[in-house]
Structures are given as structure tokens and as C-alpha cells.
Amino acid sequence: MVWMTAAEALKVLNVRPQTLYANVSRGKIRAKSDEADPRRSLYHRDDVLRMARRSNGRRKIEAVSAQAMQWGDPVLPSAISTAADGRLLYRGHDAVTLSDTATLEEIADLLWQAEPGQPLAAPAAAASAAHAPAALPAPASALGAGLLALALRSASDAPSMDRPAAELRAEAAAVLATLTQAMIGPTGDPTTTISRRLALAWQRPASEDLLRRALVLMADHELNASTFATRVAISTGASLAAGVLAGFTTLTGPLHGGASAEFAQLIAAAKRQGAEAAVASWRASGRALPGFGHRLYAQGDPRARALMKLLPELQPHTDLAAAAEAQAGELPNIDFALTLLAAAHGLPDDAPFILFALGRCVGWLAHALEQVQARRPIRPRARYVGPSAGTC
Incomplete structure (x- = not known):
């Protein structure tokens, strides 16, 4: 399955719902409406598994910096363009x-x-x-x-x-x-x-x-x-x-x-x-x-x-x-x-x-x-x- 429910994602991630939703809002986990029930959302399996592989707890600053250099977080301030919403x-x-x-x-x-x-x-x-x-x-x-x-x-x-x-x-x-x-x-x-x-x-x-x-x-x-x-x-x-x-x-x-x-x-x-x-x-x-x-x-x-x-x-x-x-x-x-x-x-x-x-x-x-x-x-x-x- 490409997509999983919130319950399945939370079980894999072992986090609170707020953390799941925060990762979605930051673009780290993709989500879409469930065609069977538009009130629910589905979460991209690959994104959830990738987040689950990250170590729990507070990461050292070098680990945070390394991840930022590889993907996801801006490393330089810029007023030129942005992908948002x-x-x-x-x-x-x-x-x-x-x-x-x-x-x-x-x-x-x-x-x-x-x-x-x-x-x-x-x-x-x-x-x-x-x-x-x-x-x-x-x-x-x-x-x-x-x-x-x-x-x-x-x-x-x-x-x-x-x-x-x-x-x-x-x-x-x-x-x-x-x-x-x-x-x-x-x-x-x-x-x-x-x-x-x-x-x-x-x-x-x-x-x-x-x-x-x-x-x-x-x-x-x-x-x-x-x-x-x-x-x-x-x-x-x-x-x-x-x-x-x-x-x-x-x-x-x-x-x-x-x-x-x-x-x-x-x-x-x-x-x-x-x-x-x-x-x-x-x-x-x-x-x-x-x-x-x-x-x-x-x-x-x-x-x-x-x-x-x-x-x-x-x-x-x-x-x-x-x-x-x-x-x-x-x-x-x-x-x-x-x-x-x-x-x-x-x-x-x-x-x-x-x-x-x-x-x-x-x-x-x-x-x-x-x-x-x-x-x-x-x-x-x-x-x-x-x-x-x-x-x-």
C-alpha cells in the first residue's frame, strides 16, 4: 500500500497525533484526503517510514545540520522564492x-x-x-x-x-x-x-x-x-x-x-x-x-x-x-x-x-x-x- 491511515502512521512513528500533523505541515510527510471518507487523511508510506528511521530524542546539532544540508530545511536566508502551501x-x-x-x-x-x-x-x-x-x-x-x-x-x-x-x-x-x-x-x-x-x-x-x-x-x-x-x-x-x-x-x-x-x-x-x-x-x-x-x-x-x-x-x-x-x-x-x-x-x-x-x-x-x-x-x-x- 502506498498510503496509510493516521492510526497506522502513528503506530509506525510512535508519536502523538500533533507530531504527525506538524510533520505534514512542514512538508516532511505527504498527505491527501481519503476518497472513501473525505473527513480523514491518508499519509504517504515512504515518508512515514523515512521519519520512523530517524532516532528518537534530542538530536545533536551536527546531526540536525547534516540533515538540513541534505534536504528539507533552508540553510540560507533568501527573499527570492519559496514553495509554500x-x-x-x-x-x-x-x-x-x-x-x-x-x-x-x-x-x-x-x-x-x-x-x-x-x-x-x-x-x-x-x-x-x-x-x-x-x-x-x-x-x-x-x-x-x-x-x-x-x-x-x-x-x-x-x-x-x-x-x-x-x-x-x-x-x-x-x-x-x-x-x-x-x-x-x-x-x-x-x-x-x-x-x-x-x-x-x-x-x-x-x-x-x-x-x-x-x-x-x-x-x-x-x-x-x-x-x-x-x-x-x-x-x-x-x-x-x-x-x-x-x-x-x-x-x-x-x-x-x-x-x-x-x-x-x-x-x-x-x-x-x-x-x-x-x-x-x-x-x-x-x-x-x-x-x-x-x-x-x-x-x-x-x-x-x-x-x-x-x-x-x-x-x-x-x-x-x-x-x-x-x-x-x-x-x-x-x-x-x-x-x-x-x-x-x-x-x-x-x-x-x-x-x-x-x-x-x-x-x-x-x-x-x-x-x-x-x-x-x-x-x-x-x-x-x-x-x-x-x-x-
Whole structure:
């Protein structure tokens, strides 16, 4: 069973009901209404078992810190975005609502706190040309092109410390333009929106509105792995480009930006053996199910819902969603939605990755600008678990 009753959860956890409800409110245990009795709630079995494995009693500070570093509790103060009550907020504004009309450039102006009357992101594309070498090797992928372009900027851009905020915001726009041009090429007018440039590059002008929405929804997501990497780099005084490069490199991992590639493997398996068998086989391997579930959203990823309501049902996506909910109690997340968008509109195989990277670059730069103001390095301590002195 994927879900358990309150009585079953309390028995496993050996805690009072108030503690169970507190863990639900903090997002540590997912809950949903019981279809058989809407007055009752059901609790996600995996979350309950994970909480039960934690030791009882007061934990030492290093154990608390270690858990915070791994998942769940914010480790840095930030005013940029938060996932709260099933919604994603950008500086207090609902990201889903913003995605109805805003462009990624307008979200950049919001997150970077552009001064009134001085939009920064849209007109800055041409500025990246001054930083680009006359000739570059041609990487085989958008990932390789992005890594190369950011590395070249990182080697020459000035450190971020002790510089005027307005100057840094203008440089942030140029870094975004550099990554955009590297990943999609010099398509169309460099001063137009990124969603428009993507639609032209992929020869899908009718898809522009959905691309715009996807970019806005990807712009930021609290202190995820890539954002934290960006902030660590910036905390040393590194340039904005170097901070973005640090964040961008984390997207090579299958647990973050590479999730869409993992989901593509699940799609292929579903086409070969059917959705139910593909999900069961994947779960039996011990790997996290790509494209489904998000621990910050007990009722499902709102970004995925916002996109999926505008997309048609496709196979094997629909059957995979049903199998994932039945077998694991997990709902589609943004990786699922981006892959569905690409399939429904005939976009390139790497379109989900490009949308993720270009959208999230806006958030990385927002966190970089915020971290500059902190003026102190991020330096966690290690909890040493190796051999003691004299034993080796």
C-alpha cells in the first residue's frame, strides 16, 4: 500500500497525533484526503517510514545540520522564492499566475529587483557579443556549448565583490544572454524574448506561448542543488559568470537537470513493455522514479499542473502517470511536464534540458546578486567519520 491511515502512521512513528500533523505541515510527510471518507487523511508510506528511521530524542546539532544540508530545511536566508502551501512564489507572487502573462525577461526584472523604468534582461543580449571570442569550437550539444561559453566568461569577467548593484544587474543580463546564444545560437533578433528565439530556432512559432510559460515556471525554486552551488561560488567573490557556471555544472547529474533524460529512458521502457511493467521494473532497481513526485509539494507539483492543463494527453505518458500514482503514490512533476511539452509539440530531444537551464539561469543570477550582499563565504563544517589519530 502506498498510503496509510493516521492510526497506522502513528503506530509506525510512535508519536502523538500533533507530531504527525506538524510533520505534514512542514512538508516532511505527504498527505491527501481519503476518497472513501473525505473527513480523514491518508499519509504517504515512504515518508512515514523515512521519519520512523530517524532516532528518537534530542538530536545533536551536527546531526540536525547534516540533515538540513541534505534536504528539507533552508540553510540560507533568501527573499527570492519559496514553495509554500502547495504554491511556488517569486518574491511573494504566485509563479503559476505570473506564467499566464509574464515573459522570462520580466521575471528577471522582478527577481533581480530592477529599478523602476530600467528593465534589464530584454535589451542586454547584444552585450554578450563583447565578451565572446571571435571563434569558438562547436560543441556537440547545448550542454557542451553552455559549459564552454560560461567557462570563457568566467576566465575574464571581474569578481562580483565591491561593485555597484546596478552594474552587477547589467552584467547578469549579459551572462543570461551569453548562455542563451550558446545554447540556441544567434537566432533572430538578439533583443527579442528568449521564448521567441526558441520558437524560431525550433521552427515551432505556434509553441511560443507554451515555451514562455515553461521558462517562467523554471525561473527559480528555492535552494536546490544548482542554486546552492551558485551561491557557494559567489560567496567567494567569484564573478557572476563563474557562479552560473557552478550551478550549470550540476545539471549534468541525473538527479537534477538530467532528470528529463532519465525520464526519456522510462518512456522508452514503457513503449517496450507497457507502463505498469516499466514503473515496477524501475522501482525494483532502487532508483528514484524520474518525472514523478516532489517532496515540497504534497498535492503535486503546481508547475506541472499549470503546463499539463494546456497539453494533450499522449501515450505512454498518460499510462505512466496512472502507474506511478498507483504503485508509488507519486504525481507528475515539472520534468514530466517539460517532456510532455516536447513530445506534444515536436521539439528537439534536448528541449526540456534547454528550457530548464535557460529558465533557471534567471534564478541563479538572482541568488548570485543576493549572495553578493551577504559579503561572507559559505563554509559548512564537516562531521568527521574517518579513523582517529594513530589508527592508520
